[in-house]
Amino acid sequence: MQIKLSYKNDRAMMRIEGFVNSDNAALMQEKLDEVLRSDARYLDLDLYDCKNISSIGIGKLLVFYKNFIGKGGDIEVLRSSTTVYELFKMLKLNQLFTVNLE
């Protein structure tokens, strides 16, 4: 799995490629913690090349989400792979934030 994180003004852009699983979910959490500590108010997620996110990864994303909106932030998934899009829809995460297929 690879994660690329960049910032522009008050927006953070995170691109995740590969699989988020029990081995590397902690790395994703590190990056999310970095966003939380930053001045970013918006997190744009690019999950187009993300092939799957395990429940551990989902859990970490939700913990981040709760903390991020607590400080006035918001998330949007700009684009996602079909698998991740359907997974987020099934888990009703699209009720929390916008999830785009592409």
Next chain:
Amino acid sequence: MTAPVPRILVVDDDPALLGSLGALLREHGCRVDLAPNGIEALRRNRRHAYDILLCDIEMPEMSGLELVERIRRDGQPRGVIMMTGHLEPEYYIQAIRLGVADFLCKPIETGQLLEAVQNAMDKNHSVDSLRDFLANTEQASISCVIDPLRFMQHSVLRILGPFLYRNLDLPQDLLNVILACSDEMLQNAFIHGVLGLTVEQRGEVPEKLNKLISVKLQNPAIAARRIRYELVADHAAGFLRICVEDDGEGFDHEAVLNSQAGQDSPPLEGHGHGLAMLGKLSDELLISHGGRKIQTVHRIQPGTAPGP
């Protein structure tokens, strides 16, 4: 060189070295393609099946290790030999994790190169033999019993992934699904089944979570629990089945009950995500023994060996 003729992809950003390695290997009966960088190597790898990747570690834009990691996602090639001027310990560890077969220090000696290629081909051949055996038996299974005290020390996924990749001739997509389901089921068996961690505890930062886990494992009753994993490939019937069973509290019962009652937890509650994911990734999801035994079934074409 002994038969069959190896097909080798050589990758190095030094054009002189690239050319001379290519010429040398061709002189010794290999079929060789050359790539001056990782991007070109990926392009070639998508078009041909190579037996061996011979690759420099240090290259601009995309290092040899990054190249191997990306190529591995596509399931190719089987034998990887890395070349380097000096081998840093961190490169070595990462390379081993990526299943690199051999290392050659520059300047490359002809004898060492040819021996490394032959060894890689021999290894490929023995993997093929096992794959043929598994693929041509009516049913094959892999099972193990996992001690929770060792679960955190050894990533089951990293052990299982290369093993399945090398020994089961599965299409890469199916292998990815098998690994994702195995990871999900084993993690839940460990975190919820064996350790009995709550949703809140599972959401803790890694340092705090690891401490929680260490404390839990000091309880002899918890440390005595075991996780059983089994993967069955039934070629005749046309399915793959993964089964995980734990001696503890089993899968998230609340999520199971809610799911059966048609009530989904609010998305932020954290219940049922793993179950939902397994349902999505498998053709059939079976839960029994009060949630302690979970099975996923994945259909493959019946009557033929799985794989391309």
